[in-house]
Amino acid sequence: MNSNTQTRPKLIERKALIPFILITSLFALWGFANAVTDPMVQAFKKVLELSNSQAAWVQMAFYGGYFCMALPAALFVRKYSYKVGVLIGLALYAVGALLFYPAAITEQFWFFCLGLYVLTFGLAFLETTANPYILAMGARETATQRLNLAQAFNPVGLLGGLLVAQQFVLRNLQSDDIADYATLDEAKKILIRTSDLLVIRNPYVILGLVLIGVFILIAVSKMPQAKGDGKMPSLKATFDSLVKNKKYVLGVLAQVFYVGAQIMCWTYIYQYAEAIGISSTVAANYQFAAFIVFLIGRAVGTYLLRFINAGKLLMYFANLAGISTLLAIYMEGTNGLYALVAISFFMSVMFPTIYGIALNGLNEEQSKIGAAGLVMAIVGGALMPKWQGMIIDMGGAAVNDTQITGVSEVNFSFVLPFICFVYIAWYGHQVYKKHQSTEVL
Secondary structure (H helix, E strand, O other): OOOOHHHOOOOOOHHHHHHHHHHHHHHHHHHHHHHHHHHHHHHHHHHOOOOHHHHOHHHHHHHHHHHHHHHHHHHHHHHOOHHHHHHHHHHHHHHHHHOHHHHHHHOOHHHHHHHHHHHHHHHHHHHHHHHHHHHOOOOHHHHHHHHHHHHOOHHHHHHHHHHHHHHHHHHHOOHHHOOOHHHOOHHHHHHHHHHHHHHHHHHHHHHHHHHHHHHHHHHHOOOOOOOOOOOOOOHHHHHHHHHOOHHHHHHHHHHHHHHHHHHHHHHOHHHHHHHOOOOHHHHHHHHHHHHHHHHHHHHHHHHHOOOOOHHHHHHHHHHHHHHHHHHHHHOOOHHHHHHHHHHHHHHOOHHHHHHHHHHOOOOHHHHHHHHHHHHHHHHHHHHHHHHHHHHHHHHOOOOOOOEEOOEEHHHHOOHHHHHHHHHHHHHHHHHHHHHOOOOOO
């Protein structure tokens, strides 16, 4: 408990309120992209007749873009203003979304993946800029709580994206309504494929047009932004100081595991539902419920950070997430699906809390480059779903055609997020044990 709650600095100073609102609005934008993309793994799998591991290339492209662009984005923001970084991010985001138009015409899976790859170049710019900027908008003592508040708008975007995916994509896919789609003759498949790829294309194209509008709004808005002053320490010195910071390095690894766990739990909820005879349209309702409890968990966690050390809260939530994951593995049927949904409540505080802990105590230049490492950690969302898809494919194309440790392979595949939560709980414990008496994180 923090006995100095009454004397803590303000979460947001009045002079920083407008910039805080404008930057916080961006958090919903990348939440929308995440939620629209998750169901596409299942959609592409059915429409283009892909295996689970092949369809996982959607996530490889989406989260691989973060890894490739995070450091260049940080170097750019280090030299130029935050505002310019945000505008470049929005531009790349819009271009990637609009690439879905020619991708649907060519009907090439790689073209869709290219669009997602470019799209996430933009998201890397936005996240590399927005997260450290929010941390810097006030006192260090309230930085982690402030980032949790801003990140609360991320699940709002998630909910909007899932509604779009459910109502305008999954509900309108003809291939999803045909149980024996693979047995149709090629002419019928071509007609259905063309129609379904247009359905997948539309929300991204509309999103691209909306982003152009947001770009214009940000461009004409006045925001206090700081440029580099030419007195920056060398990159080598900055990298050396970060590598020697054990809390930061372990935090980057914790972020890799967290993002991987999040994407696995949200992406493969559809395959988990498929194994118990639930359609993708109905499974989307469970993902919607997961996003609701994620939003509630983010609000609860932000409040609890007023009283509980961030490392300790992270440890508690990671332990409970691990327990929920074990229940999802070994409680087959709808009860297991409920446990899978419950994981989202405990995941809710992890990203901003790990982010705040890892950057806490760094100077401005270290934070800018350090932010890139934490955004690059999103590559966990590219690698781990691919590995989980390979586990699900072990017995064949179906999601439940073999058993491992007494449960279907899709259930067993959630051992990967369980391992992730074990590490995150350990990291939270280490941070709390070493910093509880010297830092209010």
